[in-house]
Amino acid sequence: MGRGQRYGIALSAFVAFAVGAVMTLSLLLGDNPALFGDQPGSAQLAGLLALPADVLLRLVTIVVALSILIGIANLLYVHVGRLARGKAYSAIVLASFGFTVYWYVMRPGDTSLLEAVQVPIESALAALLCLSLLHGGSRVLGKRADIWGLLFVAVVVLVLLASLPLAELAPIQAWRDWLMRVPVSAGARALLLGIALGTVVTGVRALLGQDRSFRG
Amino acid sequence: MDQTTLQVYTVLFVFATVVLVYTARYFQRRGKRRPQRRLAGMGRIAEWTSRSIEANRPLHLALGRTAVGEDKTAIALAEAEFFHHIIEGAQASDVAPIISASAGSSLPLAQDTLRRVWSSGDHLSRAQWYPPDLAYAAAVTAMMKEDDPAAHILAGSFGAELALMIDSADRRGQGSLAVSDRLDGQAVAYAMADEVLIGEELFAAAGCVSEDGRAQVDALVLDVWRALVIMGVGIALLLEVAKRMPWLNWALVASVSAILLVFALLIYRRH
Amino acid sequence: MDEEFNWLEYSESMDAAAQEDEAQSSRRGLRRFLPRLPGLPGLPSLPRLSRPRLPSLPSLFRRGEHASSQPSAADLLGSQQERPLDDLDERLRALRERSVVTSQPTAPPNQALYDVDDILTSPELQSKPGGVISAAALSRAQQQQVQMLREIVGDPEQSQWAGGRRDLPAFSLGAVPRLLGSALLVLVVCLPFASSDYAEGQLPPAEFHEDRHQPTAFYDLLDNVSRDDTILVAFEYGPTAAGELDLLAELLLRHILAQKAKPLIVSSNPIAIVHAQNILRSINRSLAGADAQLLHGEDYYVLRYLPGGALGLRELSQNFADVVRISARGFPTGLEFETLDEMAEIVLIAESAEAVRNWVEQVLSATGGRRLLLATGYAAQPLAQAYADSMTSIVGPVYGIRDAFTYGEKLANNFGGLLSVDAPVEPEGDPEVVQLPVNVVSDSQVEAPRPTESQVDAVPATALPQPTATKPPTATPFMTATPRPPTATPLPTDTPAPTATEASIRVVEVISDQSVNIRRGPTTIDEILGLGYKGDMFEVIGANGDSSWYNILLPGGVRAWIAAFLVEERVVTASEFAGAQASASADAPPERVILQLDFSLRLSKNHPRFYQARPPTSGEGDRPELILSRDRGLEVPRLQAMTLGTLAAILVIVFGNTIYAARGLMRRRDSQGS
Known part of the structure; x- marks a missing residue:
C-alpha cells in the first residue's frame, strides 16, 4: 500500500468520524431545547446546534434521490451488455425503457402507462406471489421437520382459519387475537430489538472508522 | 421518560458499546479468543462456495431494499462485511459473484465490496440494480435463469416478495440462505429458505464465516448486549409477575430464575 | 478517544495485520506439517502428482484474479517449486511414497474421474462395494463433495452441477403437487365470480364490530372534519398493494372530499404519488358534470416526493413549510403552512409495517399532539394494532378489504339519508330477489363532456385560486367524536293499530x-x-x-x-x-x-350539510354536485372469493405438510431399521 493510498484511507476514516460525531452531537443537543434551561435564547441556541444535522440530512436526502439515476444507468449498462451477448430478454427491457421515456416526453403528465401496465403486471405478480407462498407454506415441514416447523404451520393455519368470515369459527378469532397480541407482538419486538442492537454495534464500528469501507 | 433522560441513556449506551468494542479487541490481541457462536446455515455457505468454484457458477448475493444513506445504512454495512467474506471464500472461481440491490445508493457499496476481492473483471455489470419490491423479485428470478447462480444469499431488507425468489431458486435446484430485517420477509425466509438467519444473526454472520478479528469482535459485543437484554427482560418479567402475585416469595422467584437461566444457557450452548 | 486513536498508526497496523494474515494463510494445508524454516522454497512435487491426471478440473486449479491479501489454494499450488525429498519430514515422505504406489491408474483413462478414488483412499477402501462414497471414512458432507466432484468431472450431460446452462426438463412429476395446489386455488377463487351458488362466508357488517372502537373512531374523526380543513393523507403503498388498498384509499379520499375538506397527499414512495393521482382521476371520472372536476390546487394537493425513507419523513416533520410549497409536478402550490400541527388530521394509508413505524417515529412524535389515523394492509395490521393499543394518539387501524367494505357501507348509510328520495329504484331483474324498501338513488348519470385528464393536469398551479384563510385546527378531543345518528329513512306510515285481541x-x-x-x-x-x-x-x-x-x-x-x-x-x-x-x-x-343492487350516492349541492357554512354569495354555488358513486358489483364476489381462497389455502397447507411429515417419519423409521 502506497503512502498516498494510506493517507487517503486515513482521511476518509477521519471524515467519517468527524461527520458522525458532528451529527450525533447535533442531533442530541439540537433536538432538546430543555437541555439549556429556560433562559432567553436557549431555543435559538438549540436551533443553531441542530443546524449541522439539518443541513447534512438534507444533503443526504438529495443524494439518495439522485441515486436512482445510478440505478437506472446500471440497469441500462447491464442490459446493453447482455444484449451484446445475445440475450433477448434484455432487448425487451431496453425497448420498454425507451418507450416509456418517449411516452413521457411526448405526453408529459400522462401517467396512464402506470395504470395500464405497471399496476396490472404487479398485481399479477402479487397473485403469483400468493401461489409461491402457498407452495412454500405447504412444505414447511419438508424444509424444517422439527417442533418449530410444526408450531409455525399450526400458527399459520390458526391465523388463516380465524380470518375466515364464518360464524362457526368465531371462537378461534379470540385465540387469534391473543396470539397476535401477545406472542407474535413479543416476537416481533424481539426481532426489532436484535436488529437495533446490531445497528448500534455496526454504527459504532463505522463511527470509529473501522468499517471495511474506510480500510482500503 | 422525558427526552433528556432518554438522550442520556442513549449516550451511555453508545459509550458502553465503544468501551466493549475496545475491551474485546484488547483481549483478542492478547490472544484470548473466544469460540464463535455457531449459526445454522454457515456450513452450507462453504458448500455453495465450493459448488460455485467447481462448477463456474456465480453466487448471488442480494441486498434487497437496504440503502446506504437511509436509516438502514448500518444494516447495509453489516451485509457488505458478510458478503466480503463470502466472496473471499469464492475467489478461486472463474465467475465473479453477482450482488443485486434495489436502492441506487447501495450500488457503489456493492461494487466496492466486489472490487476488494476481484481485482479484475467487470464490476459494473456484476453489481446490479433492479426496481424495488415485486419488480426486484421478478428481475432476480429472470437472472436466476440467465446466470444460473449456484446459490443465493438473500441478506437484506425484503418483504413477502422473497417467496418468489426462493421458490424460483428451489425449482432450479439453487440453494438459498435468507434473512430480512422486515417481519414479513423474515417469516417467509423461515418458511421457505434452505437456511435462515434470524434478526441480529445478520450482524453476527460476518464473524462466523471468517477469521477476521474485527468481525468477530462485533459478534462478541453483540452477544454481550444480547445476553444483557435477555437478562433485563427476564428480570423485568419476573418483577412484574411477582407484583401481580403477592403469594410469591423470593425463594420461589430465585429458583425459577435459576431454572430459566440454566435453560437459557443450554439453548445458548446448543446454538 | 482522539488521543487513543492515531489514524496513521491505524493504517500501518492494517498493513501489519495483512502481512500477518498472509503469513498465517501460507501455512495452511499441508504446509502446516513443515517446520518453520526461513526461506523454505515450498512443497515438493507431492500435489503435482495428481494434477496432470485431472485435465477436466481446470477451474479448481486455475489461478484466479485476486486482490485480497489472503491467497487461495490455487495460488499456493501454482507457486510450488521443486524441493529435494530429503528436506521432507518423515510423515510427508511416507505419505508421498504411499501416493506414488496408489497412483497407478486402475481404469481406462477415458473413464470419468477414474483416479479420484485412487487419490482419496487406500486400496482397502476402494475394494469395498459401492466405492469410496459408501465407505464409512467419509462424512456426509464429504460424500456430497465427492459426489459433486464426480459429477463435475464426469459426463457433462448427467452432471447436476456442471458449468454452463442446465436445461431443466419442461415438465417433471415433481411439479404435479405444485400444479394441483395452484389449480385448486385458482379454481375456487374464480367460482364466486361465475355463480352465486358458491357465495360462501358472511359479508362484512355494515358497522364495525362493537368491540372495535378504533375503526369507528377513525370514521367519526374523518366524518367530523369541517369544510376547508386540510387533511394530510400519506400514500405509502405501491401498485403491488393496489388490489388490497385502492378501495380503502378511494373511500377515504371521497369521504374527505365530500365534506369539502382538502387532502394534502404526500408519500416517500414516488410511484405511490403517481398512483394517488390516478385514484383522484378515477374519482374525477365518476363525477357527472364537466365543472364538477376536482382540481389540483383547489380541491386537493399532491405534494412532492420525500426521498430517503425515514429521513424524508423526518424532513417532512422538521421542514413542513418547505415540503408543502412544491407540488409533485414541481410547481409551487401556494400553500403557507408552518408546521404539521396545522393539519386537521393526519391519515396514513400504508402497505408495510415499516411505513407505519417510520410515520409513528418520525412524524407523529414531532407533532404537538396530533392524531395519526391508520389505514393499512393485512401485512402491516399486527404492528399497527400494537401501536394503536399502546398510544392514544393513534387511531385505527382500519385494514384490508373487509374493513374497506364496511367503511363503504357506513359511508353509504350515513350519507344515504341525506340523499333525495325522489328518484325511483330500478327493480331487479330477478323477481325472487328480495327488495326491502330502499332509498338509494339509482342515479342516471349523464356523461357530460369534461376536460381531458391532460387538460385538468395542465392547469398551471400558479393560476389557481389561492386558498382562502386556512382554518386553525379545530382540535376535536380524542374519542369524543360522536357518530352521526342513523339518518331516518321514510318510515312506513300505515302501521296497523294494535287491537285488543291480537294474534x-x-x-x-x-x-x-x-x-x-x-x-x-x-x-x-x-x-x-x-x-x-x-x-x-x-x-x-x-x-x-x-x-x-x-x-x-x-x-x-x-x-x-x-x-x-x-x-x-x-x-x-x-x-x-x-x-x-x-x-x-x-x-x-x-x-x-x-x-x-349497484348503487350510487348523490349529494345534492343544496344539501345543508355541505353548504351550510358557505356564504350564498361566495360564487361557489356554481360548483357542481359532488357525486359519490361506486359500482360495487364485483366487491361481493371478491370477498367471497377471498373466503374460498383462504379455505383452499388452508387445505393445501395442511395436506402438504401432513405428507411431508409422514414422509419424514417414514424416512426416520427406515434409517433406524437399517
Missing part, C-alpha cells in the same frame, strides 16, 4: 352479532337472497327435518331459509312484530338485503 306470530330473531345469510334453500350452498342483522325478526312458516333451518317469510312474501343456530325462536304479538319490522326498516342500511 300471536311465531318469529325468529337474529341473535348473531354478525350479519347472517338468508338463503333460497336449507343448505349453505343455496343462493343467498339477502342478509339479516342482529335484532331482525322474520315470520316462521316451517322448518326442515332436523330443525336446523327455519323456513321464513320475508317482507314481500318471499319464502327463504335461515340457519337455526343464528336465530332465536319467539312468539310475539302481531303489533310487536309490525313494530320490529318498522324499526328494522328504519334502522336498516338501505341496501343491506339487496346484494346485487
Whole structure:
C-alpha cells in the first residue's frame, strides 16, 4: 500500500468520524431545547446546534434521490451488455425503457402507462406471489421437520382459519387475537430489538472508522 | 421518560458499546479468543462456495431494499462485511459473484465490496440494480435463469416478495440462505429458505464465516448486549409477575430464575 | 478517544495485520506439517502428482484474479517449486511414497474421474462395494463433495452441477403437487365470480364490530372534519398493494372530499404519488358534470416526493413549510403552512409495517399532539394494532378489504339519508330477489363532456385560486367524536293499530352479532337472497327435518331459509312484530338485503350539510354536485372469493405438510431399521 493510498484511507476514516460525531452531537443537543434551561435564547441556541444535522440530512436526502439515476444507468449498462451477448430478454427491457421515456416526453403528465401496465403486471405478480407462498407454506415441514416447523404451520393455519368470515369459527378469532397480541407482538419486538442492537454495534464500528469501507 | 433522560441513556449506551468494542479487541490481541457462536446455515455457505468454484457458477448475493444513506445504512454495512467474506471464500472461481440491490445508493457499496476481492473483471455489470419490491423479485428470478447462480444469499431488507425468489431458486435446484430485517420477509425466509438467519444473526454472520478479528469482535459485543437484554427482560418479567402475585416469595422467584437461566444457557450452548 | 486513536498508526497496523494474515494463510494445508524454516522454497512435487491426471478440473486449479491479501489454494499450488525429498519430514515422505504406489491408474483413462478414488483412499477402501462414497471414512458432507466432484468431472450431460446452462426438463412429476395446489386455488377463487351458488362466508357488517372502537373512531374523526380543513393523507403503498388498498384509499379520499375538506397527499414512495393521482382521476371520472372536476390546487394537493425513507419523513416533520410549497409536478402550490400541527388530521394509508413505524417515529412524535389515523394492509395490521393499543394518539387501524367494505357501507348509510328520495329504484331483474324498501338513488348519470385528464393536469398551479384563510385546527378531543345518528329513512306510515285481541306470530330473531345469510334453500350452498342483522325478526312458516333451518317469510312474501343456530325462536304479538319490522326498516342500511343492487350516492349541492357554512354569495354555488358513486358489483364476489381462497389455502397447507411429515417419519423409521 502506497503512502498516498494510506493517507487517503486515513482521511476518509477521519471524515467519517468527524461527520458522525458532528451529527450525533447535533442531533442530541439540537433536538432538546430543555437541555439549556429556560433562559432567553436557549431555543435559538438549540436551533443553531441542530443546524449541522439539518443541513447534512438534507444533503443526504438529495443524494439518495439522485441515486436512482445510478440505478437506472446500471440497469441500462447491464442490459446493453447482455444484449451484446445475445440475450433477448434484455432487448425487451431496453425497448420498454425507451418507450416509456418517449411516452413521457411526448405526453408529459400522462401517467396512464402506470395504470395500464405497471399496476396490472404487479398485481399479477402479487397473485403469483400468493401461489409461491402457498407452495412454500405447504412444505414447511419438508424444509424444517422439527417442533418449530410444526408450531409455525399450526400458527399459520390458526391465523388463516380465524380470518375466515364464518360464524362457526368465531371462537378461534379470540385465540387469534391473543396470539397476535401477545406472542407474535413479543416476537416481533424481539426481532426489532436484535436488529437495533446490531445497528448500534455496526454504527459504532463505522463511527470509529473501522468499517471495511474506510480500510482500503 | 422525558427526552433528556432518554438522550442520556442513549449516550451511555453508545459509550458502553465503544468501551466493549475496545475491551474485546484488547483481549483478542492478547490472544484470548473466544469460540464463535455457531449459526445454522454457515456450513452450507462453504458448500455453495465450493459448488460455485467447481462448477463456474456465480453466487448471488442480494441486498434487497437496504440503502446506504437511509436509516438502514448500518444494516447495509453489516451485509457488505458478510458478503466480503463470502466472496473471499469464492475467489478461486472463474465467475465473479453477482450482488443485486434495489436502492441506487447501495450500488457503489456493492461494487466496492466486489472490487476488494476481484481485482479484475467487470464490476459494473456484476453489481446490479433492479426496481424495488415485486419488480426486484421478478428481475432476480429472470437472472436466476440467465446466470444460473449456484446459490443465493438473500441478506437484506425484503418483504413477502422473497417467496418468489426462493421458490424460483428451489425449482432450479439453487440453494438459498435468507434473512430480512422486515417481519414479513423474515417469516417467509423461515418458511421457505434452505437456511435462515434470524434478526441480529445478520450482524453476527460476518464473524462466523471468517477469521477476521474485527468481525468477530462485533459478534462478541453483540452477544454481550444480547445476553444483557435477555437478562433485563427476564428480570423485568419476573418483577412484574411477582407484583401481580403477592403469594410469591423470593425463594420461589430465585429458583425459577435459576431454572430459566440454566435453560437459557443450554439453548445458548446448543446454538 | 482522539488521543487513543492515531489514524496513521491505524493504517500501518492494517498493513501489519495483512502481512500477518498472509503469513498465517501460507501455512495452511499441508504446509502446516513443515517446520518453520526461513526461506523454505515450498512443497515438493507431492500435489503435482495428481494434477496432470485431472485435465477436466481446470477451474479448481486455475489461478484466479485476486486482490485480497489472503491467497487461495490455487495460488499456493501454482507457486510450488521443486524441493529435494530429503528436506521432507518423515510423515510427508511416507505419505508421498504411499501416493506414488496408489497412483497407478486402475481404469481406462477415458473413464470419468477414474483416479479420484485412487487419490482419496487406500486400496482397502476402494475394494469395498459401492466405492469410496459408501465407505464409512467419509462424512456426509464429504460424500456430497465427492459426489459433486464426480459429477463435475464426469459426463457433462448427467452432471447436476456442471458449468454452463442446465436445461431443466419442461415438465417433471415433481411439479404435479405444485400444479394441483395452484389449480385448486385458482379454481375456487374464480367460482364466486361465475355463480352465486358458491357465495360462501358472511359479508362484512355494515358497522364495525362493537368491540372495535378504533375503526369507528377513525370514521367519526374523518366524518367530523369541517369544510376547508386540510387533511394530510400519506400514500405509502405501491401498485403491488393496489388490489388490497385502492378501495380503502378511494373511500377515504371521497369521504374527505365530500365534506369539502382538502387532502394534502404526500408519500416517500414516488410511484405511490403517481398512483394517488390516478385514484383522484378515477374519482374525477365518476363525477357527472364537466365543472364538477376536482382540481389540483383547489380541491386537493399532491405534494412532492420525500426521498430517503425515514429521513424524508423526518424532513417532512422538521421542514413542513418547505415540503408543502412544491407540488409533485414541481410547481409551487401556494400553500403557507408552518408546521404539521396545522393539519386537521393526519391519515396514513400504508402497505408495510415499516411505513407505519417510520410515520409513528418520525412524524407523529414531532407533532404537538396530533392524531395519526391508520389505514393499512393485512401485512402491516399486527404492528399497527400494537401501536394503536399502546398510544392514544393513534387511531385505527382500519385494514384490508373487509374493513374497506364496511367503511363503504357506513359511508353509504350515513350519507344515504341525506340523499333525495325522489328518484325511483330500478327493480331487479330477478323477481325472487328480495327488495326491502330502499332509498338509494339509482342515479342516471349523464356523461357530460369534461376536460381531458391532460387538460385538468395542465392547469398551471400558479393560476389557481389561492386558498382562502386556512382554518386553525379545530382540535376535536380524542374519542369524543360522536357518530352521526342513523339518518331516518321514510318510515312506513300505515302501521296497523294494535287491537285488543291480537294474534300471536311465531318469529325468529337474529341473535348473531354478525350479519347472517338468508338463503333460497336449507343448505349453505343455496343462493343467498339477502342478509339479516342482529335484532331482525322474520315470520316462521316451517322448518326442515332436523330443525336446523327455519323456513321464513320475508317482507314481500318471499319464502327463504335461515340457519337455526343464528336465530332465536319467539312468539310475539302481531303489533310487536309490525313494530320490529318498522324499526328494522328504519334502522336498516338501505341496501343491506339487496346484494346485487349497484348503487350510487348523490349529494345534492343544496344539501345543508355541505353548504351550510358557505356564504350564498361566495360564487361557489356554481360548483357542481359532488357525486359519490361506486359500482360495487364485483366487491361481493371478491370477498367471497377471498373466503374460498383462504379455505383452499388452508387445505393445501395442511395436506402438504401432513405428507411431508409422514414422509419424514417414514424416512426416520427406515434409517433406524437399517
